[in-house]
Amino acid sequence: MTDVDITSKTMDGMGPHGVKVGLLRVLGPAHVWALGVGIVLVGEYMGWNFAVGKGGAYAALIACWFAGILYTCVAMIDSEVTSTVASAGGQYTQAKHIVGPLMAFNVGLYLVFAYTMLEAANAITAGYLFSVVATMTGHEGELNQQPFIILVIMFLAWLNYRGVLATLTFNLVITAVAFAAILILFLSTSGIVGEGIMDHAALFEGHELPYGWIGILASMHFGLWYYLGIEGTTQAAEEVRSPARALPFGTLAGIMTLLIAATLTWYVCSGVLPWEFLGDGVNGSVAPLFDTARLSGSTGLVWLLGFGTLFATLASANGCINDASRAWFAMGRDKYLPGWFGAVHPKYRTPYRAIVFLVPIALIFALGAPLDQVITFSILSGLLGYTFMPLNIIMFRRKWPLNSIKRGYEHPFHPLPAILLLSLCGVTFFAVFLGYGTQLVAMIGFYIVVSLWFHFWRYRFVNRGAQFTMPWPKPQGY
């Protein structure tokens, strides 16, 4: 530390001056909000409605709120820990400092797989949207979606490569448009502005809970879709100007936005579309908000929700590239993966090798794997990450109680949110097992195999002395 001076023009430790090259601290709370909400909002535009198919409209609402509780716990726990462990890698870095190397390696892989798979799913969806627009505008025959899928991934990777500020400012604008589109659709179709077109009572009559209580349980699987990815805000930790303020502020504002957006989405769509059509996301309503806009009879709403769907898809893919590359970069920097991945671009100050390395992986999944399998792999990796969080916060509070480290945010009612989160994760694992038991078992098998590889081979290369960087006191009991 002696060769750097933060006030110096040439040796500030943050620039391409031949001394040190690090990620750039340029982001504010709005960028953190855009990162979290941007990744998730596509789930409001499509995907959540499979929960209706599993258990009916009421089951989807109950799943929406229970998943909302799960993710509120995630957001509160993440806000506390990451305002203290403010480094790229997010939950990977938290696990490294609080639990141990094997947990950190697994959590890092959960993050990279969850975000890369979600990026691939978003690119597939964007390709599909282009083909729908082509058909609507009179294109004859089948549009080749491949060039549009590849363009989405290449353009967003290029944007991420060129700098984090432009990347997340772009996300802020398109996410705000997509969220505003949901609000405008609600105001226009509910009767608050103009004439309402909703008829919940008639649509629900006789179909309140078509599959009973087990339907509610089954719908929890897709209930996650309303909020999946909000925990990605932590990946911006090393690039925000004020981690202790911006991360909790952006994350908690993000979950509040999503709770509103999810409930409004359910209310608008279930009041206009019959549940059998709404619940079939393949042959029925692929994009329920867009379908609701089409039924409103307003051309303006159709265009707005059309752009909203495309923007939400792009924002999600963009945020996923940002997050997956930070997790991969952080693991490289600690030598959990080859140290070569821990490089930062001297001009753009981005983890450029991690960004470029993940491009072909996303392309392979986007062009070669079916959408539902890609989404399921993403959900399962995310769910394993959520199961780690309650254990993480309980260990964090035990080892470093409130009076030992200053936190940017202290979440209330500990350990209640941790216990609630763990219980809801258990319920969701069972729900996923009902529909995708084989994939769940296969994926856990995969993580066991890579854990063995890490334990018996890779761990010898890890930078053991240099990986614990936080200026914390010794943990209690050690």
Place this chain on the structure above:
Amino acid sequence: MDLWNWLEYAAWALSAAFGLHMALDWLRTDSTYSEDVLTSSREGELEAMAEEHRVQS
């Protein structure tokens, strides 16, 4: 050939351009800077510096 056929070609061309730009810049960066500089980022460095920082008069 309608507009969408042209857009398909444009999408291929733009994808290639973005990919090529990243690849060339990557090669140029790796050949300009030493590996020590490129991988010199350290976790938590800024916080540590802020703690040690003294305002100079």
